[in-house]
Amino acid sequence: MLAYDPATNPLNNNEWMFPLTECIHIASMAMCIGTITAVDLRLLGTGITGKSAGDLARATSIWTLVGFVLVILTGMIIFTTDPVMYLNNVSFQFKMGLLLTGLVFHYTLHQKAVRSGRGAAVAVVSLVLWASLVFSAIFIAFV
């Protein structure tokens, strides 16, 4: 980062590249969090009840994963436009903590609960966790 000047970043020198990256960031966020929401609703006994939580997760997991990859990739690109600001932003730091927690939770405890088909508490934790991540993202611009 020592030799890196964000002013040379193409995203800071083009009218539409930054907002376009943000749009992909938001759409892929909706894809990963939305597919997880459908599984969490099923764990809570509602939503798509024609399939078990495990089968639903199996059918949607690839979309969740693609969403995760895209949202993290575009997030990293957005990060490069002003790295020092982000690193020093308390809401960004909180967001990264939540992201790490969320990813670990999703592929361990959450996955286990989904496979067993029982875990209303896990579903609630999952929904609260991902909603908190969105809040911490918005607050980056306000802290």
Place this chain on the structure above:
Amino acid sequence: MDFAAIFHAIQMSGWATELRESALAYPIVMSMHLTAIALFGGLILLTNLRLLGVLLRDVPVVNVVGGLRPWKRLGFVVMVTCGLLLAGSKAEQYYPNPYFQVKMLLLASVGVHALVFRKSVYGRTEPSAGNARLAACISLVLWLGILSMGRWIAYYEGDRNQPARIAEAAR
């Protein structure tokens, strides 16, 4: 009274001023708007993927559409309510913004889309693959358009003579 004066009155109303000037309420409403997009916008996407036949093909369309409907409705209400609060609190900046105008037009088109495909897709147990695909494609285009226009609202620099014209209209 023309539009400029109406939007000026909205922006100057008590709740709009309080929301705009609040260090906490404004970002909270914005976060709720985005959370609704994440949780329930994702369900719209999932429904469309089913209508396109790319996932959950062994679950009848009616189970996916019907099962998620109450949640998508709840999400839609939260999303639109928060969105209107945000736009209303800065009504004078929003209404002349072409991206905001296109966004509202697309949002109205979502309503038309729901009415048009109600009989042939959304109200059926198993709609024809062609109709389902058409409805899903249009829905995806509309929602991605709404999302993009929403983001671009923030980047519109506006017309330099706007404040003067608004002031004149409000007089």
